[in-house]
Amino acid sequence: MRLYLTTLNPTDSVIDGFLPAAAALGWDVTILTDQPDGYPDHEVIATDVCDPRALIDTIAAHHRPDVVFSNSDHLQAETALAAEYFDLPHKDWRACATAKNKALMRRRLRLAAVEPVRSVRLPPGMAAMPEAVPYPVVVKPAMGVASEDVVLAAGPAELAVAVREIRKRRPDDVLVAEEYLEGPLHTLETLGDGRTTAVIGGFRTTLGPLPHFVEERLDWHPDPPTGHRRHVTAALAALGAGLGACHTEYVITRDGPRIIEVNYRLIGDNCDFLLADLVGVPLHEWILRVHAGEPLPDPFPGVFPGVFPGVAEPYGPGRHSVDLHGAVVSVVADRPGVITAAPPALVPSQAPPLPQDRSTPRNGVRLWHRPLRAVGDRIDPTNTNRDYLGLIRAIGSDRAGIDSAIDAFRAAHPWVIA
Numbered sequence: 001m002r003l004y005l006t007t008l009n010p011t012d013s014v015i016d017g018f019l020p021a022a023a024a025l026g027w028d029v030t031i032l033t034d035q036p037d038g039y040p041d042h043e044v045i046a047t048d049v050c051d052p053r054a055l056i057d058t059i060a061a062h063h064r065p066d067v068v069f070s071n072s073d074h075l076q077a078e079t080a081l082a083a084e085y086f087d088l089p090h091k092d093w094r095a096c097a098t099a100k101n102k103a104l105m106r107r108r109l110r111l112a113a114v115e116p117v118r119s120v121r122l123p124p125g126m127a128a129m130p131e132a133v134p135y136p137v138v139v140k141p142a143m144g145v146a147s148e149d150v151v152l153a154a155g156p157a158e159l160a161v162a163v164r165e166i167r168k169r170r171p172d173d174v175l176v177a178e179e180y181l182e183g184p185l186h187t188l189e190t191l192g193d194g195r196t197t198a199v200i201g202g203f204r205t206t207l208g209p210l211p212h213f214v215e216e217r218l219d220w221h222p223d224p225p226t227g228h229r230r231h232v233t234a235a236l237a238a239l240g241a242g243l244g245a246c247h248t249e250y251v252i253t254r255d256g257p258r259i260i261e262v263n264y265r266l267i268g269d270n271c272d273f274l275l276a277d278l279v280g281v282p283l284h285e286w287i288l289r290v291h292a293g294e295p296l297p298d299p300f301p302g303v304f305p306g307v308f309p310g311v312a313e314p315y316g317p318g319r320h321s322v323d324l325h326g327a328v329v330s331v332v333a334d335r336p337g338v339i340t341a342a343p344p345a346l347v348p349s350q351a352p353p354l355p356q357d358r359s360t361p362r363n364g365v366r367l368w369h370r371p372l373r374a375v376g377d378r379i380d381p382t383n384t385n386r387d388y389l390g391l392i393r394a395i396g397s398d399r400a401g402i403d404s405a406i407d408a409f410r411a412a413h414p415w416v417i418a
Contacts, residue, residue, distance in 0.1 A: 021284035095240030112238035119178035146385035152211035343413030365396035365405040
C-alpha cells in the first residue's frame with residue numbers, strides 16, 4: 001500500500017501520529033512537501049503542494065498511489081483533487097474549499113438554513129465599513145488559522161482600526177466581519193468513512209482575554225448534548241464534509257449552538273493524541289484506513305446519533321472516555337524577551353501506560369510536556385496561538401487531580417522570559 005502524504009511544515013500530528021500509523025499498517029510512504037528538509041529518514045519529493053496539477057504530475061511520475069492524504073489546513077482541496085484524479089477515495093474538494101474559507105462557510109450555512117449568523121465579506125480595497133452586522137463584531141481573515149488577526153471590535157471605529165492594522169500584514173487577503181457569538185466555546189470531533197460519520201466526543205475550550213481569541217486550554221467533554229451533536233452534524237452535512245476527521249468549533253449561545261469554524265482535518269496542538277488515549281483507539285491509523293476506502297469499525301467507541309443519511313447508530317460514549325478526564329494546557333508567553341529557562345520535554349514513552357481496563361490511570365495522572373520554544377529564543381507576543389511556549393497534556397480520573405499535577409509541574413519547571 002503506497003501512501004502519498006502532502007504536507008507543509010512538520011507537525012506533531014504528522015511526525016508522531018500519521019507517519020508512525022502508516023508504519024504500523026505496513027504502508028510505504030512518500031511525502032510531498034515544499035519543505036523537504038523537515039522530514040529526514042523518509043522518502044520525500046519536493047513539490048509545489050499548493051498546486052493540484054503539480055501534485056498530480058509528481059505522483060504520476062512516481063509509484064502507483066493507493067492513498068493520497070493530507071492533515072494540513074491549507075492543502076485539503078488540493079489533495080482531494082489529486083486523489084480524485086487517480087480514482088482514489090477522496091473528500092469533496094468543494095467541501096474542503098468551503099470549510100476553509102469562512103466567508104463561503106457562512107454563506108453555505110445560511111443558504112442551507114442551518115443557522116443565521118450574520119457576516120460581511122471584506123475584500124481587499126474595500127473602503128467603507130459594513131453596516132449589516134450588529135456590533136460587537138469579530139473580524140478575521142477568511143482563510144486564517146491559529147487565531148491570527150482575529151479581533152473583537154465594539155463599534156465602527158474599532159472595526160476600522162482593526163481592519164487597517166490587519167491590512168498592514170495581509171493587504172491582499174479577504175477578511176470577514178461577523179456577529180460576536182457569546183457563550184461557552186466547545187469542539188466536536190468526528191470521523192467519517194464517506195458513508196457513516198461517527199461523533200467521537202468533544203472538548204470545552206478556555207480562551208484568553210478579549211479582544212483576542214487565544215486558546216489556552218481544552219478539557220475533554222465526552223458526551224456533548226444531543227442538540228449540539230445534531231446542529232454540528234447538520235452543518236457538516238450542509239458543507240459536504242463526510243470523509244475523514246473533522247474538528248468543528250462552536251459556541252453555545254442563548255439561541256443554541258452556533259458554528260465558529262469547521263477544520264476539515266484532525267484536531268491539533270496535541271489534542272489528537274489526547275483524544276486517541278481517551279477513546280482508546282489507534283485514531284491516526286483509523287483515519288488513514290478510511291482514506292484507503294475501509295469502513296469505520298462497528299461499533300465505534302463514542303458514536304452518537306446525528307443527522308447524516310446512514311449516520312452511525314448510537315452506541316453511547318466509550319466507557320473509558322467517560323471514566324477519564326483529559327486536558328491540554330497551552331503555556332502562553334505573557335511578555336516579550338528572551339527565554340532563559342525552559343521545562344524539559346516529557347514524552348509518552350516516559351509516562352506510565354494506562355492499565356488494561358483503562359478505568360483509572362496508574363500513579364494518578366499521566367503527564368506529557370511538549371516544548372515549542374527553546375532557551376535563547378526571542379519572544380515577541382502576537383496575541384495568537386503562535387505565542388505558545390509549550391503544551392502540557394494530562395490524563396487522570398478527575399479534573400482536580402489533573403490541575404494539581406499540571407500546577408506542580410509548572411511550579412517545578414517554569415518558563416522564564418527575561
